[in-house]
Amino acid sequence: MGNEEAVFFSRVLTELTLSFHIIYATIGVGVPLMIMIAQWVGIKKQDEHYILLARRWTRGFVITVAVGVVTGTAIGLQLSLLWPNFMELAGNVIALPLFMETFAFFFEAIFLGIYIYTWDRFKNQKRHLLLLIPVALGASFSAIFITIVNAFMNAPQGFDLVNGQLVNVSPIVAMFNPAMPTKVAHVLVTAYMTSAFVLAAIGAYRLLKGSSHTYHKKALFLTMKLGFIFSIATAIIGDFSGKYLAEYQPEKLAAAEWHFETGEGAPLILYGVLANDEVKYAIKIPYALSFLAHSSLYSSVIGLDQFAEEDIPPLYIHYLFDVMVTIGMWMIGLSAVYLAGAWLRWGFITAKWFRWLIVLGGPLSIIAIEAGWWLAEVGRQPWILRGIMRTSEAATTSGQVDLMLLLFAGLYLILGIGSMLVLWRMFRNNPVEQELEDRRAEKAGDIKWTLK
Amino acid sequence: MDLEIIGITVLGVFLFGYIIVASIDFGAGFFNAYSTLTGKQHILTKVIQRYLSPVWEVTNVFLVFFFVGIVGFFPKTAYYYGSTLLVPASIAIILLAIRGAYYAFTIYGGLEHRRYTILYGLTGLFIPASLSIVLVISEGGFVRLERSGPVLDYWTLFTSPLSWSIVVLSLTSVLYISAVFLTWYSRKAKDWGAVKLLRKYALGWALPAIITAAGIIVEMRTHNPEHYSRLVDLWWMFALSVLLFAGTVYLLWKGIAYGIAFVLMTGQFALAFLAYGISHYPYLMYPYLTIYDSFTNEAMATALVIAFIAGLGLLLPSLYLLLRLFLFNKEYVQGNRDDHV
Numbered sequence: 001m002g003n004e005e006a007v008f009f010s011r012v013l014t015e016l017t018l019s020f021h022i023i024y025a026t027i028g029v030g031v032p033l034m035i036m037i038a039q040w041v042g043i044k045k046q047d048e049h050y051i052l053l054a055r056r057w058t059r060g061f062v063i064t065v066a067v068g069v070v071t072g073t074a075i076g077l078q079l080s081l082l083w084p085n086f087m088e089l090a091g092n093v094i095a096l097p098l099f100m101e102t103f104a105f106f107f108e109a110i111f112l113g114i115y116i117y118t119w120d121r122f123k124n125q126k127r128h129l130l131l132l133i134p135v136a137l138g139a140s141f142s143a144i145f146i147t148i149v150n151a152f153m154n155a156p157q158g159f160d161l162v163n164g165q166l167v168n169v170s171p172i173v174a175m176f177n178p179a180m181p182t183k184v185a186h187v188l189v190t191a192y193m194t195s196a197f198v199l200a201a202i203g204a205y206r207l208l209k210g211s212s213h214t215y216h217k218k219a220l221f222l223t224m225k226l227g228f229i230f231s232i233a234t235a236i237i238g239d240f241s242g243k244y245l246a247e248y249q250p251e252k253l254a255a256a257e258w259h260f261e262t263g264e265g266a267p268l269i270l271y272g273v274l275a276n277d278e279v280k281y282a283i284k285i286p287y288a289l290s291f292l293a294h295s296s297l298y299s300s301v302i303g304l305d306q307f308a309e310e311d312i313p314p315l316y317i318h319y320l321f322d323v324m325v326t327i328g329m330w331m332i333g334l335s336a337v338y339l340a341g342a343w344l345r346w347g348f349i350t351a352k353w354f355r356w357l358i359v360l361g362g363p364l365s366i367i368a369i370e371a372g373w374w375l376a377e378v379g380r381q382p383w384i385l386r387g388i389m390r391t392s393e394a395a396t397t398s399g400q401v402d403l404m405l406l407l408f409a410g411l412y413l414i415l416g417i418g419s420m421l422v423l424w425r426m427f428r429n430n431p432v433e434q435e436l437e438d439r440r441a442e443k444a445g446d447i448k449w450t451l452k
Numbered sequence: 453m454d455l456e457i458i459g460i461t462v463l464g465v466f467l468f469g470y471i472i473v474a475s476i477d478f479g480a481g482f483f484n485a486y487s488t489l490t491g492k493q494h495i496l497t498k499v500i501q502r503y504l505s506p507v508w509e510v511t512n513v514f515l516v517f518f519f520v521g522i523v524g525f526f527p528k529t530a531y532y533y534g535s536t537l538l539v540p541a542s543i544a545i546i547l548l549a550i551r552g553a554y555y556a557f558t559i560y561g562g563l564e565h566r567r568y569t570i571l572y573g574l575t576g577l578f579i580p581a582s583l584s585i586v587l588v589i590s591e592g593g594f595v596r597l598e599r600s601g602p603v604l605d606y607w608t609l610f611t612s613p614l615s616w617s618i619v620v621l622s623l624t625s626v627l628y629i630s631a632v633f634l635t636w637y638s639r640k641a642k643d644w645g646a647v648k649l650l651r652k653y654a655l656g657w658a659l660p661a662i663i664t665a666a667g668i669i670v671e672m673r674t675h676n677p678e679h680y681s682r683l684v685d686l687w688w689m690f691a692l693s694v695l696l697f698a699g700t701v702y703l704l705w706k707g708i709a710y711g712i713a714f715v716l717m718t719g720q721f722a723l724a725f726l727a728y729g730i731s732h733y734p735y736l737m738y739p740y741l742t743i744y745d746s747f748t749n750e751a752m753a754t755a756l757v758i759a760f761i762a763g764l765g766l767l768l769p770s771l772y773l774l775l776r777l778f779l780f781n782k783e784y785v786q787g788n789r790d791d792h793v
Contacts, residue, residue: 062556063556063560063561066509066552066553066555066556069509069512069552070548070549070552072516073515073516073548073549073552074545076516076519076520077519077545078545080519080533080534081534081541082538083534084531084535085531087523087527087530087531087534088527088530088531088534089527091524091527091530091748092749092752093752095520095523095524095748096524096752096755096756098520098523099524099759100759102516102517102521103763103767105513105516106510106513106767107766107767109509109510109513110510110767110770110771110774113507113509113510114773118777134770169749170751171751171752172755396534396601397535397600397601397603398535398538398539401538404542407542407546408542408546411549414553418553418556418557419557422560422562422563423561425562425563426561426562
């Protein structure tokens with residue numbers, strides 16, 4: 001019984017570290033692609049605004065990467081420190097993608113170092129842009145490999161368990177588990193989507209705060225366009241995720257959708273509250289859950305009645321599902337209206353209130369990411385390795401986890417406040433208008449220098 | 453060759469790589485902080501920052517490689533070390549976080565303050581100290597196996613002369629390795645003031661480094677006789693290592709060929725590291741854990757080795773490019789170029 005505390009604090013500490021890390025990780029995966037697109041557009045159109053956009057994003061990006069490196073190291077070690085029994089078992093089967101993730105990150109770190117310190121070193125700008133490709137690839141592959149590990153926790157395969165011994169291990173089969181395609185795709189596109197909307201929020205904020213420079217307008221239009229594309233992709237992949245869950249983790253789907261009784265033509269429950277085992281104030285969309293699960297309105301969807309009490313995840317994950325989906329849909333709508341407005345010249349998309357909505361979209365997207373990860377992780381409970389190992393059996397027996405929790409909470413608080421402050425200062429002290437002028441002066445100086 | 457041996461060799465390569473590059477990094481931070489206190493900042497800061505800035509993330513990855521790799525090749529280490537190292541490793545993470553934050557906020561973010569520089573420099577001493585606890589624990593006698601799992605005995609750990617010797621060794625060698633490298637680097641930068649100062653540091657830390665290293669072997673005799681006798685069997689490797697040490701000191705003393713001095717020093721540590729590793733074989737943690745009973749299955753080991761080779765094929769050219777651009781590029785090293793974003 002004494003270990004219940006260690007399990008509880010291990011869960012809280014892991015949740016805290018992941019919730020903090022995922023903000024920086026999401027930006028770290030998505031923003032390099034945005035920088036690449038901006039720089040490419042800039043080179044192609046020979047438009048200094050887009051080049052400067054890439055440059056300024058990079059400057060902010062390196063700060064988030066540095067914090068991400070730190071929190072990533074923390075979670076990497078905490079996996080072994082807090083969940084030694086899990087890592088001992090899982091290490092035998094799923095160590096390969098973890099190992100490859102380190103390579104991907106190594107690759108990214110090397111080229112990021114080169115990229116940021118060689119801004120004016122190349123005459124041909126395209127060569128500098130080439131250096132960014134390994135950064136973006138490394139970032140996305142890091143996400144792919146780590147998400148594969150998470151997918152394995154949801155749908156473990158590639159081994160046989162005989163008398164508690166692992167036999168017939170196949171690392172490749174373990175990697176290509178059924179949860180992997182939808183999870184990897186979902187993590188990637190939501191990272192791109194969130195990064196685009198966070199950058200859009202910054203652009204909109206600058207426009208609201210008195211700068212009417214075309215630089216910000218271009219930034220806003222580009223990022224909203226990208227955000228729209230990736231949010232549509234997110235919705236499509238979300239649908240596939242539903243179908244995966246129905247097939248392989250029906251208890252997770254049923255708990256998230258409050259689907260209690262197995263039945264055909266199941267309705268989708270949105271919002272609502274659960275009071276005394278009764279769903280109240282919910283919106284019921286007839287047949288929608290059947291459609292989400294099996295692409296057919298009348299198909300049967302497995303409900304929670306098919307599972308033992310101790311194998312069912314907490315039902316509050318439904319709220320997390322609501323938050324994630326609502327924000328996703330809202331962002332599709334917002335970016336669609338913006339793009340249509342830009343095309344058809346609707347006046348209100350430049351109105352203050354609309355720009356504030358775009359600003360709000362940045363933090364909202366981050367909240368959606370958080371809700372999505374909580375849904376994914378809490379929805380897998382009580383298992384750490386679904387069907388194989390329970391979370392309660394996996395944790396450390398150390399008595400000092402609560403102290404470590406306080407220590408790390410303090411660390412994340414400092415890192416969070418510090419990174420926001422530094423980013424804020426950096427861009428306030430060097431507004432776009434001033435930097436554009438500086439660059440022009442610099443260029444003129446360069447020309448003079450070459451003529452000499 | 454056994455897959456077990458290949459596995460531990462791969463990990464050894466990363467660990468040694470980390471020891472060298474991280475020592476340079478930690479020591480540089482410390483010297484930098486020290487110079488702000490003694491008013492010699494103008495001599496050191498430029499050359500140190502120019503080296504550190506583009507490579508620190510790469511340094512960190514060596515460590516991540518090691519701990520991800522060891523759980524991959526030897527999953528049982530997660531159980532034995534994971535359970536016992538919670539506190540020391542968490543402290544190391546927090547100290548590493550302070551370093552990361554320094555780069556993020558001060559170097560990239562421009563938030564400068566002497567306090568941060570000093571704090572950053574101090575982490576360069578505390579991190580090797582906290583990480584070296586892992587080596588101490590591996591010698592056995594500090595972990596009890598209880599019914600609930602392995603437990604670290606803090607009292608024995610803090611009162612053992614062996615732990616303190618290893619901690620002190622980690623500090624002296626960090627400062628020595630760093631000073632030797634930076635002497636060479638500032639020579640390349642033609643920063644003569646820095647060369648003079650760093651050469652003095654390198655010579656100053658040479659003797660403490662070799663004395664503390666010898667001290668460990670003496671401590672081992674009483675703490676872990678089995679390991680001690682195996683260490684003594686490899687006396688010729690240590691003798692060679694000492695020879696290389698003498699070579700480094702000679703070159704530094706004469707003020708010539710700093711590049712070769714750095715290579716000799718790396719060789720000195722490589723030999724000592726190798727001899728230590730061989731004598732530690734087959735134990736990962738005396739007396740509970742060997743590389744054989746903790747090893748992963750064959751399929752995973754093969755996959756990891758293939759991934760390692762493929763990964764190196766990708767990384768070595770990239771690392772070469774990084775070094776060529778920043779370490780061996782005259783214009784950059786001498787500070788004539790600053791193309792930071």
